[in-house]
Amino acid sequence: MEPSVDRIAYPWGSRTPYGRHEAWPTRVDAYLAEGVEPEKVDRWVQAASILHSDGDAMDIAVVGNRMVGVRGRATDRVNHGRLGPKDLFGWQANGSADRLTRPLIRRDGRLVECGWDTAMDRVVSRSRALLDEHGPGSLGFYTSGQLFLEEYYTLAVLARAGIGTNHLDGNTRLCTATAGEALKESFGCDGQPGCYDDFDHADVIALFGHNIAETQPVQWMRILDRLEGAAPPLLVCVDPRPTQVARRSAVHLAPRVGTNVALMNALLHEIIRTDRVDHEYIEAHTVGYEELTEQVRKCSPEWAAGICDVPAARIAEAAEILGNADQLTSTVLQGFYQSHQATAAAVQVNNLHLLRGMLGRPGAGVLQMNGQPTAENTRECGANGDLPGFRNWENAAHVADLAKVWNVEPSAIPHYAPPTHAMQMFRYAEQGSIRMLWISGTNPAVSLSELSRIRSILTQERLFVVVQDLFLTESAQLADVVLPAATWGEKTGTFTNADRTVHLSEKAVDPPGEARPDLEVFLDYATRMDFRDKDDGLLVKWDDPESAFEAWKRCSVGHPCDYTGITYDKLRGGSGVQWPCNDEAPDGTERLYRDGIAWAHPDLCESYGKDLxxxxxxxxxxxxxxNPDGKAIVKAAPYLPPHEEPSPEYPFQLTTGRTIYHFHTRTKTGRAPQLNAAAPDVWVEISAGDAEARDLHEGDLVEVTTPRGALRGRLRVTGLRTGLLFVPFHYGYWDTPAGHGPDGDTPSRAANETTVTDWDPVSKQPLFKTAAAALTLVRRGDGATAPAPTTTASAPVRSGAVPATAGGPGAYASQVPGGLPSPDTQEGGIR
Amino acid sequence: MNGIKDLLRALHGDEEHLAKEFVAVADRHRTEHEVHHVAVDLAAWSREHTRRIADTAQAYDLDLDPLDEPHVGLLSTIGRKTAEAVGRHPEPALLLLRDLRDLHLAASGNSLYWEMLAQAGQATKDEALLDVATRCHPQTLRQMRWTNTMIKTLSPQALASLR
Structure with a gap:
C-alpha cells in the first residue's frame, strides 16, 4: 500500500481486502497541515466526524491553541482508523478568517456588532413580549443535525417545557425524518435495527436510493474491501444515477424518479410469488402480511416496468438475488426519503426484511440511514418533532413520565397535537402566527425548497429571526440577531451515528473571539428567561456538557435509546458504544430485534401509525x-403517480443531491481548500442521449427552469437515466457578490430556487427529488468544462473528455494498514 | 328495489360533489401545501368511486355519468392567484378549518350511504353491491380520518396563536 495518497483523486484510499465473516482490517488515515510533522503535535484530542452520519472516530492534532490535522482512531468499531475526504480536510474551516466572533444585531436595517448582553437582551425581551401578547405558539425553534446531544436535549427542555411551544424541529426533517417514520410504522418505534458490522457478513447488500460511496465514504471503503476479498457480496443498487455503487453492482435499477413504491411492490410481488417468504418469522413476529400480499398481487415486474421504465427482467433478476440471499443487509437513504411517497417506499424495504426474516442477526439487518452527523440525537432528544426518548405524544402515561423527569405538570408540555414539523413552522411564519424563529446551526435560505418563498418569509418585518451559526450564512444575513457559535473541536459533547454508536467529541482549541458553544447559549437563555419547574426550582438544572449528558441519561432510562450505561469516561480512549447501553447490556447493543420485536406493544410504542x-x-x-401483542407491522401501500410530472413545457424530471466533497450548504467544506477546489461551483447533469438529441455538450452554460424559479450552471454529460436532470444542492450565495440570494449581477445558482414545496404527508420530509423542469442553452461552453468531479456519480460519460479531478500535493493523506484493530495500533498509527 | 336505485343515485351525486369539493379546497388553499397536494390525491378516490357506482348502477337500469375528468390542472387561475395573495393573511387558517370540517361532514354522509349500500347488498344477496361498498367504503373512512387529523393538527395554532 502507498504510504500516502491524493484523497481528492482517490477519495476512498487504498484497499485492505478481507473475506466474508472476517474482521475488517485497520487502516489509519491521517492528514497534517503542510509543514507539521507528527512529532511536533502537542496533543491529540478525541473526536468524531461532524460532516456526515457515519460517525468516523478521529483525533484532532493540536499545536498550541491551533488545530493542525486529524487522524482516524484505529480502535473504533465504526471506521477502524479510516477517514473520508471531508473528515481529512473539513476541519480547516474552523480557522477561517471570516468566522463570526461577536454577536450582531440589526440596527437601522444593518447588522452591527454588539456584546452578548445586548444581543441576548434583545432575544429575551422579544420572547417575553411575544409570550405575553401572543402566547407560546408564537415562538418557534428550528435547529440542526450538527449540534451535540447535550445541546438538543437542553433546547428540547427549554422549548417544550420552558416556553411551552409545540414548534421545535430540526433540519433533520430534510434528511432523516423518513428514516424515523419508517421505523415507527414498521416497528412501532424509532431505533436502527442493524449495524455497520452487518456489511462484514452479508452475502447480498442492497442499497435503496443510497449513494453510500459519497454519503458515508468510509462504509463504502468497507464494502470495496469486501468486494476484493474472499466470498464477496453481491450488490443491488436502486439509483437513477451511475454512482460508484451502481458501477459495482450485480444489478443496477435506475427507475424514473417518484416511482419507488411501484418498484418495491414489484420486488415484494416476486419474493411472495416465488415463496422466498420466511413464514415462521411472519407468523411469530408480524401482523398485516395478508394485506401486503393482496396489495402487491398484481404488481408484477411487467406492471412496474411500465411505470418505472426499468426492464422487467432486471426487476426479476434483482428479486432473485434478494430472494436467494441468506444474509441480506439493506440500506435506504435520500433517493427514497426525499422522493415521492417517501415513507411508503422506505417501509417496503422493512417489509422485504420482515418477509425474509432478515433481522437481528449478523449480516441480516436493515439500515434506515441518517444524513447528518448528529441527526440521531435530534430524533432521540425530542428536538425533531417528537418527544424525548421516543415517547408517544398521544400516550398520556408517556407524557406524565416525561413531566416527572422534568418536574413539571403534564399540561406544561404541549401534547394536544403532533409536535410541529419544520415545513409547517415556516408556513405558520408565512401566515404570521409564528413571530419569532430561532434558527441554530442550519441555513434554510439555501437548504429549503422554493427559496424565493423562504427568503420572503425570513425577511418579513413582523418575523423576528435569530440565527446562531459559525459564519454569516445566507440565512444569518437575513436575521435580526446573529449569535456566533463555537463548533466541533471547540466544545465538548456527544453524538450518535446512524448505527447507534455514541461518540465523545472533546474540545481541542478555544473558539474564536467571543463565539460560544451552543449549549452555553441555550443555558444562558434559560437563565435569563428564568424557566422554573413546578416547585419553583430551575427547570434546566445543569450547567455544562457532562451534567447535561447525565440529565439526558435520566430521561432515557428504560427507553430504546437507553444511555444509562454510558459515561464520558467510558467513551474516552476506546471505541464508541452503541445504545441501548444499560445494566442488561453494559457494553451496548449491536443489533435490535434479536429476539423479536421489542417496542411495538401499544403501551410502549412511539406512534400508533399513520395512513401511508x-x-x-x-x-x-x-x-x-x-397489534395487541406488539409485533412488527407489515404495512402495504399502493403506488400513486407523482404530484408533478413532466409536460411539454417542462419535459425533464429534476432531482437534486450531493457530492462527496461537500456538506450541506458548504459553510465548512467551501472553506476547506482541497474540498472547495474539487467541486467549486454548481453544475447540471444530463444523460448522453438527451444531450445528443438537443445538441448540448460538456461545459455549455444552461438554465434549468421550473414553475418556482431557475438556476444556471455548466453542463456535465453523464450516464444518468434519460429524461432526468441532476443538480447538486450545496451551492448558495455567500461566496458571490450578491451575498444571500441572486440579484442583477449574480445569477441563481442554488438548486432550491427550482424545487417544489411538497412533502411526504407521513414523515413530512420535503421532496427534493421529484420535480419537472425545462432546460435551455444560455451560452456555448467553447472548451470550458463543468466544475463537477470526475471521481464520482458525476463522472463524464466519455472518460478523458475532461481533466480528472485531483487534489495535487496539498491533498496527500497518509494511510497505514495496521492489522486487526487493537488499542496498541493507535499510537504507532501514522508514523 | 327503488330504495337501492335512489341510494345509488344519491351516493353517486354526493361522491361527485365530494370530488369537486376536494379539488376546490386544494385550489383555495394552494399555500397550505400539504392540504393542497393530499386533497388532490383524495379527490381521485371519490372520482374512482363515482366510476364504480356508475358501473354497478347499470344492473339497476340507472345511467349515471362517471366523473372521469381529472380536475387537477384545471384549477382556476383566479383561484390560484387569490390563494397566493391571501397566503400571508391569518384569516385563511380559519377558513381552512371550516373547509376541512365541511369535507369531513360530506365524507361522513357518504360513509353512511356506503354502510346502507353494504347492508342492502347483504339483504338482497347482491354481490356486486357488496363488492363496490367493500372496496370503496374504507377509502371514504380514510378521507374522514385525514380531515380529522388535519383539524386536530392545525386547530391549536389557528385558534390560539392568531391574535
Whole structure:
C-alpha cells in the first residue's frame, strides 16, 4: 500500500481486502497541515466526524491553541482508523478568517456588532413580549443535525417545557425524518435495527436510493474491501444515477424518479410469488402480511416496468438475488426519503426484511440511514418533532413520565397535537402566527425548497429571526440577531451515528473571539428567561456538557435509546458504544430485534401509525386491535403517480443531491481548500442521449427552469437515466457578490430556487427529488468544462473528455494498514 | 328495489360533489401545501368511486355519468392567484378549518350511504353491491380520518396563536 495518497483523486484510499465473516482490517488515515510533522503535535484530542452520519472516530492534532490535522482512531468499531475526504480536510474551516466572533444585531436595517448582553437582551425581551401578547405558539425553534446531544436535549427542555411551544424541529426533517417514520410504522418505534458490522457478513447488500460511496465514504471503503476479498457480496443498487455503487453492482435499477413504491411492490410481488417468504418469522413476529400480499398481487415486474421504465427482467433478476440471499443487509437513504411517497417506499424495504426474516442477526439487518452527523440525537432528544426518548405524544402515561423527569405538570408540555414539523413552522411564519424563529446551526435560505418563498418569509418585518451559526450564512444575513457559535473541536459533547454508536467529541482549541458553544447559549437563555419547574426550582438544572449528558441519561432510562450505561469516561480512549447501553447490556447493543420485536406493544410504542397515503393518524384503539401483542407491522401501500410530472413545457424530471466533497450548504467544506477546489461551483447533469438529441455538450452554460424559479450552471454529460436532470444542492450565495440570494449581477445558482414545496404527508420530509423542469442553452461552453468531479456519480460519460479531478500535493493523506484493530495500533498509527 | 336505485343515485351525486369539493379546497388553499397536494390525491378516490357506482348502477337500469375528468390542472387561475395573495393573511387558517370540517361532514354522509349500500347488498344477496361498498367504503373512512387529523393538527395554532 502507498504510504500516502491524493484523497481528492482517490477519495476512498487504498484497499485492505478481507473475506466474508472476517474482521475488517485497520487502516489509519491521517492528514497534517503542510509543514507539521507528527512529532511536533502537542496533543491529540478525541473526536468524531461532524460532516456526515457515519460517525468516523478521529483525533484532532493540536499545536498550541491551533488545530493542525486529524487522524482516524484505529480502535473504533465504526471506521477502524479510516477517514473520508471531508473528515481529512473539513476541519480547516474552523480557522477561517471570516468566522463570526461577536454577536450582531440589526440596527437601522444593518447588522452591527454588539456584546452578548445586548444581543441576548434583545432575544429575551422579544420572547417575553411575544409570550405575553401572543402566547407560546408564537415562538418557534428550528435547529440542526450538527449540534451535540447535550445541546438538543437542553433546547428540547427549554422549548417544550420552558416556553411551552409545540414548534421545535430540526433540519433533520430534510434528511432523516423518513428514516424515523419508517421505523415507527414498521416497528412501532424509532431505533436502527442493524449495524455497520452487518456489511462484514452479508452475502447480498442492497442499497435503496443510497449513494453510500459519497454519503458515508468510509462504509463504502468497507464494502470495496469486501468486494476484493474472499466470498464477496453481491450488490443491488436502486439509483437513477451511475454512482460508484451502481458501477459495482450485480444489478443496477435506475427507475424514473417518484416511482419507488411501484418498484418495491414489484420486488415484494416476486419474493411472495416465488415463496422466498420466511413464514415462521411472519407468523411469530408480524401482523398485516395478508394485506401486503393482496396489495402487491398484481404488481408484477411487467406492471412496474411500465411505470418505472426499468426492464422487467432486471426487476426479476434483482428479486432473485434478494430472494436467494441468506444474509441480506439493506440500506435506504435520500433517493427514497426525499422522493415521492417517501415513507411508503422506505417501509417496503422493512417489509422485504420482515418477509425474509432478515433481522437481528449478523449480516441480516436493515439500515434506515441518517444524513447528518448528529441527526440521531435530534430524533432521540425530542428536538425533531417528537418527544424525548421516543415517547408517544398521544400516550398520556408517556407524557406524565416525561413531566416527572422534568418536574413539571403534564399540561406544561404541549401534547394536544403532533409536535410541529419544520415545513409547517415556516408556513405558520408565512401566515404570521409564528413571530419569532430561532434558527441554530442550519441555513434554510439555501437548504429549503422554493427559496424565493423562504427568503420572503425570513425577511418579513413582523418575523423576528435569530440565527446562531459559525459564519454569516445566507440565512444569518437575513436575521435580526446573529449569535456566533463555537463548533466541533471547540466544545465538548456527544453524538450518535446512524448505527447507534455514541461518540465523545472533546474540545481541542478555544473558539474564536467571543463565539460560544451552543449549549452555553441555550443555558444562558434559560437563565435569563428564568424557566422554573413546578416547585419553583430551575427547570434546566445543569450547567455544562457532562451534567447535561447525565440529565439526558435520566430521561432515557428504560427507553430504546437507553444511555444509562454510558459515561464520558467510558467513551474516552476506546471505541464508541452503541445504545441501548444499560445494566442488561453494559457494553451496548449491536443489533435490535434479536429476539423479536421489542417496542411495538401499544403501551410502549412511539406512534400508533399513520395512513401511508394520506398521513392521517391511526387511533390507539385501532392500533390496539391490529397489534395487541406488539409485533412488527407489515404495512402495504399502493403506488400513486407523482404530484408533478413532466409536460411539454417542462419535459425533464429534476432531482437534486450531493457530492462527496461537500456538506450541506458548504459553510465548512467551501472553506476547506482541497474540498472547495474539487467541486467549486454548481453544475447540471444530463444523460448522453438527451444531450445528443438537443445538441448540448460538456461545459455549455444552461438554465434549468421550473414553475418556482431557475438556476444556471455548466453542463456535465453523464450516464444518468434519460429524461432526468441532476443538480447538486450545496451551492448558495455567500461566496458571490450578491451575498444571500441572486440579484442583477449574480445569477441563481442554488438548486432550491427550482424545487417544489411538497412533502411526504407521513414523515413530512420535503421532496427534493421529484420535480419537472425545462432546460435551455444560455451560452456555448467553447472548451470550458463543468466544475463537477470526475471521481464520482458525476463522472463524464466519455472518460478523458475532461481533466480528472485531483487534489495535487496539498491533498496527500497518509494511510497505514495496521492489522486487526487493537488499542496498541493507535499510537504507532501514522508514523 | 327503488330504495337501492335512489341510494345509488344519491351516493353517486354526493361522491361527485365530494370530488369537486376536494379539488376546490386544494385550489383555495394552494399555500397550505400539504392540504393542497393530499386533497388532490383524495379527490381521485371519490372520482374512482363515482366510476364504480356508475358501473354497478347499470344492473339497476340507472345511467349515471362517471366523473372521469381529472380536475387537477384545471384549477382556476383566479383561484390560484387569490390563494397566493391571501397566503400571508391569518384569516385563511380559519377558513381552512371550516373547509376541512365541511369535507369531513360530506365524507361522513357518504360513509353512511356506503354502510346502507353494504347492508342492502347483504339483504338482497347482491354481490356486486357488496363488492363496490367493500372496496370503496374504507377509502371514504380514510378521507374522514385525514380531515380529522388535519383539524386536530392545525386547530391549536389557528385558534390560539392568531391574535
Amino acid at each position: 397515503v394520506t398521513g392521517a393518524a391511526d387511533s390507539v384503539v385501532e392500533y390496539r386491535s391490529l
